[in-house]
Amino acid sequence: MVDRKLGFIGAGNMACALMRGMLTKGVIAAENIYMYDIAKERLDTLAAQYGIHAAGSNDELADVCDMIIVAVKPYVVEKALTAMRERMKPEQIIMSIVGGLSTKTLKKHLDGHARALKIMPNTPAQVNAGVMLISNENDLSQEELAMIKELLSSSGLVEMMDEDKMYSFSAVGGTIPAFVAMYVEALADAGVLNGMARDMAIRIAAQSVMGSAKLIADTGMHPAQAKDMVCTPGGITIQGVYELEKAGFRGIVMRASTAAAQMNKELMSK
8 A cells, every 4th residue: 555645636537536546446545645626515525425635725735745646627737836836845746647738848837846747547547447658757766656556557557658659648548438439329329220229229339349348458369359250251240340441440540549649749749
């Protein structure tokens, strides 16, 4: 268990997902988690529900916490950090999960008052099945990185990556929840078109997508092999694959993912 005090600036969906994952997996005690948000009623509800501390301000987080996760909208970051940085300490670790915010910009906001770490999560962290990328551009010790990996792994897979390549996460991780949701919806629509009740169609489509992904992830099987397993010669699945290929399915996915990655690259370069 991590015996450090952890603060959250922001109590939105992602911050709460990470917090719940940590508590569910028991990697940190609730009494060591502090959270601040301008929505006091929401904060008080979370404190009562999970036993965490409802901080009265960002300054309180700077005074008390060893590590702080910044989980606010991009336009709020500079104001929040510059207002509290005089209270920070050089040994503190400020982790940002803010989209499009580079380590360079984070360090600029901190102005040497604390250490910076960029993290990129995705929304399946809300069900402990997310992906978290940690930037290699940091000055943390191996012990500190191991501690942070332990905290984050409670919400899913954790990987390290050079920051100049992290924009590519949008292509294979960041946008995927939206793309998969659209795919599940389309599959459910196909089920309804063919006479299935919508609620059942959604359940079956979601479970099938999840199960297929788990098969690849757990076995290390190449996706092409997983596809070939169900493509009987002259069968119904290969007919469907043929229709997808005629429509340029893989090319469409690659173009959409690359477009998102390139936009993220532009944001991170600012």
